[in-house]
Amino acid sequence: MSHSSQDLDTPSFHWAHFIAFAATGIVLAGMAWTYFQHYRLEAQLDEVQAQTRASQEQLVELQSKKLDALIVAQEKVMKVNQESIQWSKVVATLLKVTPPNIFYSSYSASSEGRMALSVVTDAYDSAANLIALLDKHNLFSEVFSSSLNRGLSESNQSLVTFGVTFKVQ
Numbered sequence: 001m002s003h004s005s006q007d008l009d010t011p012s013f014h015w016a017h018f019i020a021f022a023a024t025g026i027v028l029a030g031m032a033w034t035y036f037q038h039y040r041l042e043a044q045l046d047e048v049q050a051q052t053r054a055s056q057e058q059l060v061e062l063q064s065k066k067l068d069a070l071i072v073a074q075e076k077v078m079k080v081n082q083e084s085i086q087w088s089k090v091v092a093t094l095l096k097v098t099p100p101n102i103f104y105s106s107y108s109a110s111s112e113g114r115m116a117l118s119v120v121t122d123a124y125d126s127a128a129n130l131i132a133l134l135d136k137h138n139l140f141s142e143v144f145s146s147s148l149n150r151g152l153s154e155s156n157q158s159l160v161t162f163g164v165t166f167k168v169q
Helices: 011-065 069-083 087-097 124-136
Strands: 103-109 114-121 140-144 148-152 158-168
Touching (some): 011 069, 011 087, 011 103, 114 124, 124 140, 124 148
Antiparallel strands (some): 114 158, 140 158, 148 158
């Protein structure tokens, strides 16, 4: 029994290609978004590190001049360090406690110590698990999610999207 090339050229074969290309496109778009967010976070981290280096250089200059302002400068640096949030540590901690089936599509943070995340996962249980993990962690407080939305991806996989806000200790 021989098969001709026309036997293999069916519409479902074409749909399989389309679905594969669409899934690849979604994965590549997700990777690009993640890279962009990582690049943005790195830029913010570089800016904070540059400000820290500048403050430390000013402190060294004041120390070398042995001015009375040295005490004031040291107090100011200590106050800034105590009051500022090191967002790189916050994000590292957040990623460490995040289960593997949770994806962040965006985030924002405020100078008052609040952080908001846009989250995508596969099920309501996964969303509840993340909220419980954040709520139990001593770095985060006032964890809140106002609503969860269920949908389907282009490949008909279940998706749950939601926002979560919390305060960083």
